[in-house]
Amino acid sequence: MATLPQIAVLGAGIFVKTQYIPRLAEISHLFCLKYIWSRSEESSRGAVEIAKQHFPGVECKWGDQGLNDIVQDSSLIGTAVVLAGQVQVDISLKLLKAGKHVIQEKPAATSIPEIETALASYKSVCTNPGQPIWAVAENYRFEPAFVESKKLVAGVGDMMNVQVIIEGSMNSSNPYFSSSWRRNFEGGFILDMGVHFIAGLRMMVGCEVTSVSAITSHIDRSLPPPDIISSNFKLENGCSGVFVMVVSSSSPKIIWRVVGSKGTVQVERGKVDGKHGYLVSLYSADGQCKSTFHPFCGVHEELKFFIHDIVQANLKGNGYEAEPRSSFVEGARDVAVLEAMLESGSKGGTLVNVKKF
DSSP states (O other): OOOOOEEEEEOOSHHIIIIIHHHHHHTGGGOEEEEEEESSHHHHHHHHHHHTTTOTTOEEEEHHHHHHHHHHOTTEEEEEEOOOHHHHHHHHHHHHHTTOEEEEESOSOSSHHHHHHHHHHHHHHOSBTTBSOEEEEOGGGGOHHHHHHHHHHTTSOSEEEEEEEEEEEOSTTSTTTTOHHHHSSTTHHHHHHHHHHHHHHHHHHOSOEEEEEEEEEOOOTTSOSOOEEEEEEEETTSOEEEEEEEEESSOOEEEEEEEETTEEEEEEEEEETTEEEEEEEEEETTSOEEEEEEEOOHHHHHHHHHHHHHHHHHHHOTTOOOOGGGBHHHHHHHHHHHHHHHHHHHTTSOOEEOOOO
8 A cells, every 4th residue: 555645734723723623634545634733833733733634644843953853754755835925835845845845825936036036946846847846826726616617718719808896805814804914915815816716717717917097096994905806907819908906894795707709607606505616607699697605615725636636647757748838837827916006006107018927
């Protein structure tokens, strides 16, 4: 019987406890969770206590010594970095330099200069192109709703217009409302939440955003600026679109819509039979509508692909190509679109070209 790959999770916050541990438990037959690390012993032990229900052998690691132990542990082939956005890249690169595969939570980085530096550093530590693997956990690219909608968009003729309307709920009852790191970098919740919606947009249309013109504003003083962004954008296929995102205290309303010459495809977040997910609708030219509901499962899928990739990379070595949807470059492209919108907004709506990666 083959030995299961051993991995570590770096981070012990809300998302680790509520998403990573339960989703990893669903695929626990594929790997061994050896460590959970955090900056403090208390938070590490708190997460390990939850994880032990599914992974009885998991151990606590904390602080600088615990991090060094993980870096130097040759039995670990994979790591999940789920930390504050400002420190994720540095920690990821430290692990990559030690030869460990990494899946890092979004955002890929918090600025364009950080992305450029990160890509240069990654290139210097790669033993071969794409080795070790640096994945960014953008679960929207793994949601079946966006996989299906991308296929449907290909069948609605010439793309005429794209609309993305986001009313993202963020108030004091949200567990992330008081998150200090999300408040302490430029873009705040717009950047942290917005990369998901840009990922969904790019997945659906199957091409890149080339330029944007945006207006930003700040209404809710309990949130970091900006909390509203309204942008026109142009795709590389020549099609135009609008991206509107409002971070508010109301219930969320989230829609992606691609209008074609022969029909329209819409993805809307919703709830059916008690399950949260996405309703994918195809409106044909004859007025008919066909809809399919897909419950959320993107985190499960992205982690399953990552485990598969690190096992295959270790078996096949040079030349193995990991799942492209979770590449660091894909995550960087999501950030680049939002960074262009934020830059345009800071300049009163000036046209800004999106940085290419």
